[in-house]
Amino acid sequence: MCGVVGLIGEDKAGEKLFPALFALQHRGQDAAGILSFDFSRGEFHLEKDLGLVSQVFPMDKLEKIKGSMALGHTRYSTIGTVEKADLQPLIVSYPNGIGMAHNGNVTNYNEIVEYVRKRRSRWTFTRNDLELLLHMMSIGVSDQLEAGKELSPEILGKAAQQVVEKVQGAYSVVGMMADEGMFAFNDTQGIRPLLIGRKSIGDKYSYCFASEKQVFFALGFEYFRDLKPGEFVFVDKDQNFHSYPMAEKKARPCMFEWIYFAGAETEWHGRPVYDVRLRLGEVLANETRRKMQEQGIEIDVVAPVPDTSRAAALRLAEVLHTPYREVLIKNRYVQRSFIVNEPEVRKAMVNLKLMPVESEIRGKSILLVDDSIVRGTTSARIIQLLRESGAKKVYLASTCPPIRNPCFYGIDFPEGEALVAHKRTEDQVAELLGVDGLIYLPLTQLLDGDYPVPVSKEDFINARTHNIGGGGKNEVNV
Secondary structure, eight states: EEEEEEESSSSSSSHHHHHHHTTTTTGOOOOEEEEEEEEETTTTEEEEEEHHHHHHHHHHHHHHSSEEEEEEEEEEOOOOOGGGGGOOOOOEEESEEEEEEEEEEOOOHHHHHIIIIIIIIIOOOOSOOOHHHHHHHHHHHHHHTTTTTOOOOHHHHHHHHHHHHEEEEEEEEEEEEETEEEEEEETTTSOOOOOEEEETTTEEEEEEEEEHHHHHHHOOOOOEEEOOEEEEEEEEETTEEEEEOOOOOOOOHHHHHHIIIIIOEEETEEEEHHHHHHHHHHHHHHHHHHHHHHTTTOOSSSEEEETTTTTHHHHHEEEEEEOOOOEEETTTTOOOGGGGGGGHHHHHHHHEEEEEOOHHTTTEEEEESSSOOOOHHHHHHHHHHHHHTTTTTEEEEESOOOSSSOSSSSSSOOOOGTTTTTOOOOHHHHHHHOEEEEESOOOTTSSSSSSSOOOOHHHHHHHHHHOOOOOOSSSSOO
């Protein structure tokens, strides 16, 4: 999962993206980058590096990112290790100079590499899906220009349409063309989020594209609308807004955005994420009540695994008329353990990440609410921690159904064998985790192996140990 943001029509746009990237830091903590374009001097300026936003952009670097058009990116590496060559944004020089940043995964990676290298004679220098999207956009524009057509928003829209027709996967893209303006497009099913904000400047608007709505609040913009599935949008240097539908299909928004990745304060497809998480807690409460009655379970307190599951846990406690307590305090200086790739590092992070409130744990039967159970490593450690702190019984409820199938769209689990629920019953998972009872959200069709776009597990895993951002699959109906 990555965070992307684009800004056009603002003085010192690159500097203004600094707070915007803080608003998207939760979407990626491996690296950050900003690319700007100065219309007055006809120059690109790029700064990017490994690390958190605050580490990558000291003030002396921000001052170098000049211009009224800029792209920003926070990176989450979904596969393999993080290498500096793969960091975003990326640029190609022809035609005109195109820069892009994206959030997503290309599922027919081999096919596109073959096309770009052998049929279009363009070499690739990174292991990042964005480079393929960038080359494909460049090829589409070049083909139109070489056919004698003049550069225009329509030409850019046709080039983007060629991209989405050939490149399969889940992606939202923000880009810029030197001397021309800023564009944005996404896959035809809108799996990855991208929102549009705007701010009035006289009789014009400056525009902002972002993965999440809170970016607009940080920058003083108003939410305008979501980018539609399969839509191309272009804002020219005079700040005129152009929109072209390409190949819209039924929206298949990423389920993991709703339950885990997105900030609770954002909205998407007309639904506040916080409201969705409350609803997940309500549905889960009804399932919990059923199991409590069937199995004679008694619960003293409901507690969240901080922070993402807090809304669901609160609503679940309300429905069950059971006290809500914070039994785990999060160390806010430790990054999200799910985003850490190495198992041993992830385990150490979990040990530092959450500290028990023993006075609220000792002698009590606790219903612990988590947003999801993926590998089970974090869950097992937390359950052990509660037992060591004197819990009488520990039950675990998940706002996500059992995750038994791989994700190829940006979540870091492309191998089914890595999933604790893969080929296991709920009782077997409960035994592995060490809980007295396990309750899943009963929406079995959320993760059923029916992928929104074609994908081959073998091709995906064997073709690339590349690093990019994105994540999730299938739609949520809550």
